[in-house]
Amino acid sequence: MSGHPSPLIENYLREAGFWHMANIGRGCKLDLKLISAFVERWRPETHTIHLPCEECTITLEDVQL
Template sequence: MATQREHSHPGPRKRSVLVMRPGEHRADNVWKTEALRDLKLRCITFPKSAKDDGGRDPRVVQLLRASGFQGAERVVKIKIDWGLITALVERWRPETHAFHLPFGEVGITLQDVQVLMGLPIDGLPLTGPTAHSKTEWVQMCDDYLGFR
């Protein structure tokens, strides 16, 4: 007969799916029944004036609405569930870009982002290198979005 520990083991059935070296992932402590080390989370907040349309540049609001990205205006109003974030961090496997849950592997899809944030996902993607200077990013915002 299986013990309670075997029924609720937090790891995958086959450890071969985990390619990180032991001790590199937060969940290793759970599997060894050791105390979890502190998880450092940070939240980027916006000034109160940025949370309402009165604090936003009208050009930004107009462009968001014209492009169908008005859902982005609601992003700063999301209530943060720190317990859920911590649980998901413990289950995240960076080498597979997925969460390893007791019932299997789960990834985040573009459709998930669309549903949660109300952002459209049709059209061609905008891709390119991300290593730019601040001046280059400002210029790209001006070129693609119409504001600095």
């Protein structure tokens, strides 16, 4: 993954007002093991991540941060 949206869709993203979303996380290093652990514990029926200690809900504010 290059981190840059394809030039073929850049104008569509800009017109839709989502260009900023396509650039979130640029320059950040991803921890693939951590992401995999969260994916394994995700429960789509309740929109929560079940952890050994409790459960956690990711809010839109969390995503923004």
